[in-house]
Amino acid sequence: MFSLNGSSFLNNSLSGVSKSLTQSTQRKISAPSVVVASVSSNGRPADRNVSVLMENTLKEMRENAAPSSSSSSPVTEKESKSTVGGGVEDVYGEDTATEDQYITPWTVTVASGYPLLRDPHYNKGLAFGEKERDAHFLRGLLPPVVVSQALQVKKMMANMRQYQVPLQRYMAMMDLQERNERLFYKLLIENVEELLPVVYTPTVGEACQKYGSIFRQPQGLFISLKEKGRILEVLRNWPEKKIQVIVVTDGERILGLGDLGCQGMGIPVGKLSLYSALGGIRPSACLPVTIDVGTNNEQLLNDEFYIGLRRRRATGQEYAELLDEFMTAVKQNYGEKVLIQFEDFANHNAFDLLAKYGTTHLVFNDDIQGTASVVLAGLITALNLVGGTLSDHRFLFLGAGEAGTGIAELIALEISKQTNIPVEEARKKIWLVDSKGLIVKSRVESLQHFKRPWAHEHEPVTTLLDAVKTIKPTILIGSSGAGRTFTKEVIEAMTALNEKPVILALSNPTSQSECTAEEAYTWSEGRAIFASGSPFSPVEYNGEFYASGQANNAYIFPGLGLGLIISGAIRVHDDMLLAASEALAEQVSQENLDKGLIYPPFSNIRKISAQIAARVAAKAYELGLATRLPQPENLVKHAESCMYSPNYRNYR
Numbered sequence: 001m002f003s004l005n006g007s008s009f010l011n012n013s014l015s016g017v018s019k020s021l022t023q024s025t026q027r028k029i030s031a032p033s034v035v036v037a038s039v040s041s042n043g044r045p046a047d048r049n050v051s052v053l054m055e056n057t058l059k060e061m062r063e064n065a066a067p068s069s070s071s072s073s074p075v076t077e078k079e080s081k082s083t084v085g086g087g088v089e090d091v092y093g094e095d096t097a098t099e100d101q102y103i104t105p106w107t108v109t110v111a112s113g114y115p116l117l118r119d120p121h122y123n124k125g126l127a128f129g130e131k132e133r134d135a136h137f138l139r140g141l142l143p144p145v146v147v148s149q150a151l152q153v154k155k156m157m158a159n160m161r162q163y164q165v166p167l168q169r170y171m172a173m174m175d176l177q178e179r180n181e182r183l184f185y186k187l188l189i190e191n192v193e194e195l196l197p198v199v200y201t202p203t204v205g206e207a208c209q210k211y212g213s214i215f216r217q218p219q220g221l222f223i224s225l226k227e228k229g230r231i232l233e234v235l236r237n238w239p240e241k242k243i244q245v246i247v248v249t250d251g252e253r254i255l256g257l258g259d260l261g262c263q264g265m266g267i268p269v270g271k272l273s274l275y276s277a278l279g280g281i282r283p284s285a286c287l288p289v290t291i292d293v294g295t296n297n298e299q300l301l302n303d304e305f306y307i308g309l310r311r312r313r314a315t316g317q318e319y320a321e322l323l324d325e326f327m328t329a330v331k332q333n334y335g336e337k338v339l340i341q342f343e344d345f346a347n348h349n350a351f352d353l354l355a356k357y358g359t360t361h362l363v364f365n366d367d368i369q370g371t372a373s374v375v376l377a378g379l380i381t382a383l384n385l386v387g388g389t390l391s392d393h394r395f396l397f398l399g400a401g402e403a404g405t406g407i408a409e410l411i412a413l414e415i416s417k418q419t420n421i422p423v424e425e426a427r428k429k430i431w432l433v434d435s436k437g438l439i440v441k442s443r444v445e446s447l448q449h450f451k452r453p454w455a456h457e458h459e460p461v462t463t464l465l466d467a468v469k470t471i472k473p474t475i476l477i478g479s480s481g482a483g484r485t486f487t488k489e490v491i492e493a494m495t496a497l498n499e500k501p502v503i504l505a506l507s508n509p510t511s512q513s514e515c516t517a518e519e520a521y522t523w524s525e526g527r528a529i530f531a532s533g534s535p536f537s538p539v540e541y542n543g544e545f546y547a548s549g550q551a552n553n554a555y556i557f558p559g560l561g562l563g564l565i566i567s568g569a570i571r572v573h574d575d576m577l578l579a580a581s582e583a584l585a586e587q588v589s590q591e592n593l594d595k596g597l598i599y600p601p602f603s604n605i606r607k608i609s610a611q612i613a614a615r616v617a618a619k620a621y622e623l624g625l626a627t628r629l630p631q632p633e634n635l636v637k638h639a640e641s642c643m644y645s646p647n648y649r650n651y652r
């Protein structure tokens with residue numbers, strides 16, 4: 001997001017602060033302003049001419065210091081500015097309570113000329129109009145032509161399609177994000193099905209593996225053990241002050257690729273791009289964080305280009321203390337209502353972190369809860385194709401970690417609600433296999449705590465194939481991170497047992513998928529209802545085309561996050577996950593079902609996210625967890641109106 005040398009760092013990194021200071025006024029101002037520390041200007045022509053613009057900006061800031069009733073933003077002025085000073089933002093460090101804290105002496109100037117072209121939030125490239133070029137000292141800095149954003153999108157897509165190697169596309173997209181943020185989002189929103197596999201799974205997996213080698217500009221906030229005791233200070237280095245969503249990882253379980261240490265940063269960056277593109281959260285309100293506690297990945301430790309701490313992972317107290325400092329600092333810096341999404345932590349930390357902070361912070365774990373919600377939605381839809389209710393089915397999982405047990409628990413909860421049986425009873429319909437075989441009672445003492453509820457009475461079974469034969473599942477779910485584990489024999493066994501076997505290969509990226517779409521359709525003779533975590537192209541089998549859906553939490557977390565934000569929710573509740581599942585399932589049309597699709601196309605995702613957000617927000621109000629009162633009358637419309645728009649704004 002910024003270069004680390006000289007004044008461009010200063011200007012770029014601080015540019016976001018101006019947005020936070022002027023956010024309430026943006027509709028009126030529209031002029032790109034930046035805030036800089038009190039450092040003298042370098043005397044460029046643009047700087048000599050800023051005084052009038054600067055005065056205007058300051059005037060407008062003063063005028064708009066009071067709450068604006070015309071703002072359609074879901075964040076009210078009062079809420080967004082509360083600090084120790086009794087609800088008034090302490091911009092100048094005037095509060096007694098903050099006396100011992102350092103402050104930065106900000107002054108305001110206006111971005112124009114060369115720095116404006118280098119500011120990704122405001123840069124429009126060739127789309128700067130004639131008047132803007134005059135008003136902002138851009139004459140001569142751009143070639144004469146003025147083009148539309150639509151033409152820029154067309155050109156970028158044509159360029160993108162020239163790249164044969166997926167990683168090159170990823171790098172081109174990241175470069176665009178750093179150069180012209182609105183164009184990046186415009187491209188992503190308008191070409192979501194084509195670009196999702198570029199900025200997200202599977203390509204983001206390869207990008208994380210090679211992050212050190214392809215590293216150009218830092219994205220997101222890196223918090224390592226070196227920063228212990230100073231995390232609040234580090235958070236304050238981030239240019240944006242009004243953060244609504246944080247996606248944080250410690251890089252220990254990146255997709256199904258294992259421990260990638262600090263290079264896991266690609267995941268929070270990618271997930272937050274989806275928060276904005278798919279869920280409409282403002283990019284400036286999103287903060288990607290990677291907590292670097294070392295890595296146990298020998299290959300990375302020996303890689304001269306590795307970007308993280310060159311030490312083995314901290315564990316126990318050292319780990320817990322760093323995480324606790326982070327969680328405390330986040331609340332201190334951004335308040336109660338910042339949403340923290342835990343992402344790609346290893347399961348030995350993930351469940352504990354969720355349990356520990358679930359009662360004190362607005363948190364959820366995407367791998368445990370987001371995945372559960374998306375899979376439940378797919379299963380509710382699949383019932384239209386295979387018949388029966390959820391409780392009529394038998395579920396078998398390969399993989400009993402975060403995703404596996406998270407999904408299993410939400411299915412059990414839904415069955416329990418639908419049938420009025422205790423959740424313990426509902427769990428008996430669900431079986432899980434881990435690396436040691438079927439989870440059964442006789443193994444209970446040696447099982448991690450999150451597996452224990454699934455240890456049912458049964459004799460030991462060591463292979464998946466034997467588990468399929470003995471449990472006779474109607475639904476098989478892969479959440480193992482182990483590629484090609486749904487063998488021909490396994491899928492044939494499922495097909496022998498079921499007219500239409502439901503087979504979900506959730507593991508990411510594509511290399512770790514339990515089977516390919518082609519394998520699922522071929523080995524099941526075209527009878528499988530199949531979906532996968534990473535996308536597969538349609539498959540031809542016996543002269544027919546089979547399209548499969550993408551069972552990925554990307555359907556859920558953007559809408560869930562939006563719903564939490566617009567309602568001002570203070571906690572995430574399981575019923576919100578169920579509400580999100582129902583909302584997603586309702587978006588699957590008969591036309592989708594006729595093609596065997598159990599998820600709607602991603603091309604409609606913003607509409608889908610608005611529906612999910614509305615349902616989640618409604619649940620927050622119903623549960624008394626919402627703080628943004630009164631409840632808007634039409635939550636879908638409200639969600640849509642709150643969504644980020646990547647269209648260029650006019651500058652005066």
Ligand SMILES: NC(=O)C1=CN([C@@H]2O[C@H](COP(=O)(O)OP(=O)(O)OC[C@H]3O[C@@H](n4cnc5c(N)ncnc54)[C@H](OP(=O)(O)O)[C@@H]3O)[C@@H](O)[C@H]2O)C=CC1
Binds near residue numbers: 253434
């Ligand atoms: N599609 C989506 O939206 C999502 C997909 N995922 C994917 O799911 C996968 C797993 O993630 P997560 O649950 O967090 O990981 P975990 O590490 O928490 O769990 C993995 C589980 O798989 C088991 N396992 C691993 N290899 C084998 C094998 N060869 N045979 C049988 N069991 C095996 C492990 O067994 P043991 O416990 O014995 O070690 C463990 O129970 C990843 O690839 C991830 O990308 C995750 C979240 C969302």
Ligand SMILES: CC(=O)C(=O)O
Binds near residue numbers: 256366367554
């Ligand atoms: C999709 C996702 O969150 C994962 O594979 O970890």
Ligand SMILES: [Mg+2]
Binds near residue numbers: 367
């Ligand atoms: Mg994940």
